[in-house]
Amino acid sequence: MTNSAFDFGMIGLGVMGRNFLLNMADHGFSVIGFDKDQQKNDALEQAATPGTTVKGVADLATMVQLLKSPRKIMMLVPAGKPVDDVIESLLPLLQKGDVVIDGGNSYWKDTLRRVEYCKEKGLHFMGMGVSGGEKGARTGPSIMPGGDEEAYRHVQPMLEAVAAKVGDSPCVGYLGKGAAGHFVKMVHNGIEYAIMQLISESYNMLRQGAGLTNQQLHEVFSKWNEGVNQSFLLEITRDIFLQKDDKGTGELLDKISDQAGSKGTGKWTSQDALNLPLPVTVIDAAVALRNISSLKEQRTQAAALYQTATGKVAVAQEEFIKQVHDALMFSTIICYAQGLAMLQTASKELDMQISLPESVRVWRAGCIIRSGLLPLFYTAYQQDPSLPNLLLDAEVAKLLQQTEGNLRTVIVEAAKTGLPAAAFMSALSYFDAYRSERLPTNMVQAQRDYFGAHTYQRIDMPGTFHTEWQ
Ligand SMILES: NC(=O)C1=CN([C@@H]2O[C@H](COP(=O)(O)OP(=O)(O)OC[C@H]3O[C@@H](n4cnc5c(N)ncnc54)[C@H](OP(=O)(O)O)[C@@H]3O)[C@@H](O)[C@H]2O)C=CC1
Numbered sequence: 001m002t003n004s005a006f007d008f009g010m011i012g013l014g015v016m017g018r019n020f021l022l023n024m025a026d027h028g029f030s031v032i033g034f035d036k037d038q039q040k041n042d043a044l045e046q047a048a049t050p051g052t053t054v055k056g057v058a059d060l061a062t063m064v065q066l067l068k069s070p071r072k073i074m075m076l077v078p079a080g081k082p083v084d085d086v087i088e089s090l091l092p093l094l095q096k097g098d099v100v101i102d103g104g105n106s107y108w109k110d111t112l113r114r115v116e117y118c119k120e121k122g123l124h125f126m127g128m129g130v131s132g133g134e135k136g137a138r139t140g141p142s143i144m145p146g147g148d149e150e151a152y153r154h155v156q157p158m159l160e161a162v163a164a165k166v167g168d169s170p171c172v173g174y175l176g177k178g179a180a181g182h183f184v185k186m187v188h189n190g191i192e193y194a195i196m197q198l199i200s201e202s203y204n205m206l207r208q209g210a211g212l213t214n215q216q217l218h219e220v221f222s223k224w225n226e227g228v229n230q231s232f233l234l235e236i237t238r239d240i241f242l243q244k245d246d247k248g249t250g251e252l253l254d255k256i257s258d259q260a261g262s263k264g265t266g267k268w269t270s271q272d273a274l275n276l277p278l279p280v281t282v283i284d285a286a287v288a289l290r291n292i293s294s295l296k297e298q299r300t301q302a303a304a305l306y307q308t309a310t311g312k313v314a315v316a317q318e319e320f321i322k323q324v325h326d327a328l329m330f331s332t333i334i335c336y337a338q339g340l341a342m343l344q345t346a347s348k349e350l351d352m353q354i355s356l357p358e359s360v361r362v363w364r365a366g367c368i369i370r371s372g373l374l375p376l377f378y379t380a381y382q383q384d385p386s387l388p389n390l391l392l393d394a395e396v397a398k399l400l401q402q403t404e405g406n407l408r409t410v411i412v413e414a415a416k417t418g419l420p421a422a423a424f425m426s427a428l429s430y431f432d433a434y435r436s437e438r439l440p441t442n443m444v445q446a447q448r449d450y451f452g453a454h455t456y457q458r459i460d461m462p463g464t465f466h467t468e469w470q
Pocket residue numbers: 011012013014015016017035036037040076077078079081082083085086103104105106130131132133134263
């Protein structure tokens with residue numbers, strides 16, 4: 001290739017960077033990647049589809065020099081200091097008008113700071129969520145850009161080419177101001193945590209509570225993964241049940257430690273929801289359960305101390321499978337409702353102007369939370385882009401009403417048998433509180449006024465009141 005011949009540059013050729021770049025090359029763009037590790041550069045070139053233009057270099061200046069102007073450079077490096085380090089190393093090499101994209105899972109407040117910093121230097125900086133994991137990056141991810149709209153217009157045709165598609169519609173779109181792209185990705189991951197926790201509780205109910213084998217669970221999840229329920233997370237769960245242990249006998253799932261890891265996006269979602277303030281109780285439960293999962297030693301001691309759980313449900317197997325199915329469907333809808341309500345509030349409170357219809361549209365394919373439910377949610381937000389909560393949509397309400405009873409039954413069984421069901425219980429508690437016209441929080445107000453003269457409002461007359469409580 002001649003000098004300045006490449007369309008797009010990538011910094012960080014790990015799992016995501018390598019695959020995203022190869023995807024770009026497959027769509028006809030000439031691409032160049034930088035990684036300090038020469039082996040990753042070699043691996044990139046070797047993995048390229050014959051006939052595509054792909055180059056890997058171990059020198060950042062060389063990569064920058066070989067890019068067409070204005071340069072379009074994306075980084076897929078770990079969140080935090082590596083992103084700042086990359087920006088600092090790029091600054092002396094770039095020219096005004098060049099575009100820098102952070103495609104990693106950066107915290108949105110860091111992105112806000114970086115947008116301003118790069119603007120001062122005459123550069124366009126865009127925070128952009130990418131979802132779909134390794135396979136998605138390679139064949140079509142869901143892409144969540146936000147911030148500098150001019151920067152987005154520079155890369156829009158490329159992103160539309162590589163994104164997942166629903167018909168002809170690419171799962172990418174400008175989502176809003178400032179750090180909107182990373183905010184939407186953070187909430188996406190919060191929903192991801194919550195649905196994963198619900199699926200793990202469903203699996204446990206059926207495995208431990210109803211005695212199904214992994215083979216039977218595979219069959220159950222295969223059936224569940226149909227129609228409106230079809231989703232990426234159900235699909236991989238179905239397949240996980242059959243994976244054999246290549247280092248021993250039986251299925252691999254049974255040998256995997258129950259201590260779940262995390263990189264922070266779920267926790268940030270909960271923390272930011274509290275700051276807004278807005279309830280995302282199923283996401284909170286999912287974060288808490290990953291934290292409880294890490295207390296293995298204490299859980300082992302407590303299990304020996306409290307040997308009260310029977311763990312076996314008293315419902316016929318077939319009936320219980322149907323009940324858990326409905327419980328999962330109901331609670332999954334609540335996860336989306338909580339996450340999307342958070343986006344709606346953040347859009348105003350944090351002045352991000354997040355487009356709810358666009359956010360839902362780009363989640364319909366390519367991402368970890370893609371689901372057959374999303375077209376229904378998309379219609380709801382198309383009809384009313386300012387809908388405060390999906391629970392107020394008539395079509396969503398029908399699905400919840402159909403499945404609510406079975407969630408209650410499953411929770412009763414879980415409570416009686418001692419099967420952990422924090423995410424299910426959070427979903428139901430949220431629903432019961434949200435659809436209550438009158439909550440018992442009049443008592444909280446009375447107590448606040450009693451001990452702290454915090455005042456209260458009355459339901460029968462306007463004004464603010466304080467009582468000398470006897
Ligand atoms: N894996 C996934 O499923 C998804 C990941 N993400 C996000 O994408 C980002 C990348 O993730 P992933 O590809 O999985 O991570 P990997 O660990 O596989 O790759 C990270 C790459 O970044 C490079 N790197 C690290 N620090 C620096 C630095 N200071 N300067 C230049 N390069 C650096 C590493 O290079 P080297 O090791 O050679 O030093 C490595 O090639 C993260 O923010 C992650 O949260 C988003 C969606 C899905």
